[in-house]
Amino acid sequence: MAADLDRHTVCVVLPYHLYTLARCSSTEVELDLAGPVTLAAVLDALEAAYPMLAGAVRDRATGLRRPLMRFYACQEDQSNLAPDALLPDEVAAGREPLVIVGAIAGG
Amino acid sequence: MPRIRILVGTRKGAFILTSDAARRDWQVSGPHFGGWEIFHVVGSPANPERLYASQTSSWFGQVIQRSDDGGATWNPVGNDFRYVGDPGTHLHYDGTSKPWAFKRVWHLEPSPTDPDTVYAGVEDAALFRSTDGGQSWQELPALREQQGAKWMPGAGGMCLHTILLDPVNPNRLYVAISAAGAFRSDDGGASWRPINRGLHSQYIPDPEAEVGHCVHRIAMHPARPNTLFMQKHWDVMRSDDAGDSWFEVSGNLPSDFGFAMAVHAHEPDTVYVVPIQSDSEHYPPEGKLRVYRSRAGGNAWDALTDGLPQQHCYVNVLRDAMAIDSLDPCGVYFGTTGGQVYASPDAGDHWQAIVRDLPAVLSVSVQTLP
Structure with missing residues (x-):
């Protein structure tokens, strides 16, 4: 695990509705972050780079994962x-993405 | 030459319909925000190029979009809707208590004088206001002090769906909540009182109950702001004292259940409703889509059918899906859960479908542009 204070470039794959909301040209975004590559750190970096995604992945009030994410x-x-908790080393090293998916529910 | 712009929110995006004053030939743009539920799109009376949209999703939460060019381009603004303090609990369908939790914005109501001031009615029911063009939102929490622990959701959720701003008295606001009732503030939202006297609901045994009524819509004519019309779960009601008391004006309607309601642009006593069969059957009686118009402020209603389907029609018209333009004669517009948007350029006498195959329509608002 990469529990150091190095800088990391992490790849995040966004679902269609979020990368269009964020006006990204592709479903994959790269995020630079310092310190341990935890889920919270990646989502903090995502929301800092794309403020319109604040509240879309995590609940604004509780900070918890939205139920269908x-x-x-x-x-x-x-x-x-x-x-x-730390994400896998492969994610911290930028070799594997963190994939954010909307749960399959409804039509 | 005036123009008309209709802003349509649907289950799968927003659409903008535009026409000249004849209101016969329409251009359609959209979907904007394709795939998202758009609960409401509305323009600022103070600056018609300023539009606000409530974009929402059970997956991805709430987004507020703002346009400063009449809907050609949009930008997300603030979506942080936090209740003031601990909002406590409200009643749930089963009678248990459930913690208050923000879910979505149902209705946006821009100020008539300031394009940066806009109110938002949300689920779980509360009223928010922004004075910076939607960048930040502040709750007006005194509303929930009106026995909020006794409010419970209607079938669509516990939503604050109607906001009326008194055009004469800027300190007076009205809101309606399913299923809590109607409320009025006379001090700009600092304090509130329930205005439900005269309402009777089968499921509320106490005839004096101040809250708990399932109000579906209230409407007002700006020239007569003390007269309010209400489409309740059942019953069409009227008040001539700013909501202090209500009396029934359902009259000869084929059903007094329904959602949508609007008042004529130039005739304060001319009111429109769309009767729906029942609370268990959300479609028009007899499969005939009929708008009913009263020119007497209620009780005596005439069916408007010319151009509307009169057989095999089983769509619904939701509470925010009817609007009136301000031309003379005024145009009347409504959208259906079947994806049609109907327009009448002559106050309801004749109708045509502008579009027939949109996603289910959640809201319709209209702008009369110079």
Whole structure:
């Protein structure tokens, strides 16, 4: 695990509605962040780079993952990872993305 | 030459319909924000190029969009709707208490004088105001002090769906909430009182109950702001004392259940409703889509049918999906859950469908542009 204070470039894959809301040209965005690559740190960096995404992934009031949002990395479901837990080294190294997915529910 | 711009919110995006004053030929733009639920799109009376839109999703939460060029381009503004203090609990459908939680913005009501001031009615029911063009939002929390713990959701959620700003008295505001009732403030939102006397609801045994009524819509004519019309869950009601007391004006309607309601632009006693079969059957009686117009302020209603489907029609018309322009004769517009937007350029006498195949229409507002 990469629990150091180095700078990291992390790749995040956004669902259609969020990358269009953020006016990204592609579904993948790269984020630079310092310190441990935790779920909270990545989402903080995402919201800092794209303020219109604040409240879209995490609840504004509680800071918790919105109920129908899911997180995946390295073929694993990271949705219930504690916000301050480290993401896999492959994500911290920028070799694998953190994938944000809207849960399949409804039509 | 005046122009008309209709702002349509649907389950899957927003659409903008424009026409000259003849209101016969329409241009359609959209979808804007494709795939998102657009609960409301509305223009500022003080600056018609300033538009606000409530863009929402059960997945991705609330976004408020703002346009400063009449809808050609949009930018997301503030979406931080935080209740003041601990909002406590409200009643749930099953009678238990449930914590208050923000879900979405149902209705936006811009100030008539300041394009940067806009009110937002939200679910779970509360009233917010922005004075910086939607960048930041502040709750007017005294509203929830009106027995908020006894409010409960209507079938669509516990939403504050109607906001009326008195055009004569800037300190007077009205709101309506499903299912809490109607409320009035006479001091700019600092304090509130329930205005539900005279309402009777089958599910509320106490005839004096101040809150709990499922008000679907209230409407006002700006020239007569003390007269209010209400489409309640059941019953069409009227008040001539700013909501202090209500009396029923359902008269000869085929059903007094419904959602949408509007008042004629130039005749304060001319009112429009769209009767719906029942609270269990959200479609027009007999499969005939009829707007009913009273020219007497209620009780005596005439069916308006020319150009509307008179057989096999089973759509609904939701509470925010009817609007009136200010030309003479005034135009009347409404949208359906079947995706049609109907327009009448002659106060309801004749109708045509502007579009027929949009996603389910949640809201319709209209701007009369110089």
